[in-house]
Amino acid sequence: MKRLFVAAPFVLILLASCTPKATSVAEAPRSATSTAEQIAQGKTIFETACNRCHKLYEPTQFTSVQWVGIMNAMAPKAKLTDEQHQWVYDYLVSVKK
Template identity: 50%
Template sequence: MKKSIVITIFSAAFIVSCGPKSTAVTVPKFSSAENLAQGKTVFENSCNRCHKLPDPAKHDDQGWIKTLSRMAPKAKLTDEQHQMVYDYLISVNKK
């Protein structure tokens, strides 16, 4: 009985450790003008490679979380770049 509990705990820990390492964007982190400018640059340079740039007002904050969660891996953004783009977009959107 103890052996099966230990195996179950070990298996669960192993499965969790194999999960994705990136952190999800959920709230603004950067607010300095420099970081927002970097976010704008990453947004313009990375997103514009594959499609026309969307209007920041296209989505509310939650909509941008969903969109960026899907698109950031395709654009090969780092977690920090992902966060900066999100922070830039919500700083300029009107929703």
């Protein structure tokens, strides 16, 4: 019985530390949750907010998975809201390779 009580907190910690990661990995590459209008807005935001510090990169230059990481780094630099971040991402991955 004592063992169970000792193990329980570790199981909880494991669960707590794994759950958010598992969700974000599963959800991150999911695209096209935005409407066509939002994707068009994403394009406009991309073309106006993402060339301030460097030239515009081609959407086809990176995979959808790479864009997840890039957008996580660049959205705060461009001071995008969470919604704008999503729209720009959905625009980037909507461009045909």
